[in-house]
Amino acid sequence: MSTTNRRKFIATAATVAAGTVAASATNLPMEKSKYPIVHHVFFWLKNPGSVADRDRIIEGLKTLKKIDTIKELRIGVVASTEKRDVVDNSWAVSELMFFENLEGQATYQSHPIHQQFIKDCSHLWEKVIVYDAIDAV
Structure with missing residues (x-):
């Protein structure tokens, strides 16, 4: 086999293999999440260039880990x-x-740790947008 033919063979084999992997990946069943409630929040700082303000919000968010829901x-x-x-x-x-369920998300909203985070950090943000979703799979 010449070098040119060998290269063409290798390139073709690699393309076929990649196509096979991609095609089989699309047939994988979607697993239902064990935590189907998603709460995604975005914060805009009053002082956008302030690393200290950004870090303070991050530290405040870390306290939320203590909420068991x-x-x-x-x-x-x-x-x-x-x-x-x-x-x-x-x-x-x-x-x-x-969250496991809507009740857990509601508990989080009124939890004292969450309320303390808002009290301690809300002066740092100009805008907050929340996206709540439930797993559709």
Whole structure:
């Protein structure tokens, strides 16, 4: 087999293998989440350039881990991803929480630790947007 034919064979085999993997991945069943209630919150700072204010909100959000109805908690800051029209990177901090049920999410809302977070940190943010969702799978 010549070098050119060998390269064509390897390239073709790699393409077929990648296509097979991609096709089989689309047939995987979606698993139902054990924590189907999603609570995603975005915070815009009053002082957008203040690392101290951003860090204070992050520290405040970490206290929410003590609320037992929160099954998972993720805290994030804006990623340096590609600029596209559909990407909103105007916020500063986000929290992503997962709950077993709507009752757990309601308990979180009125929990004293959550209320203390709001009392301690609300002066730092200009705007908050909340997206609540339930797993559709």
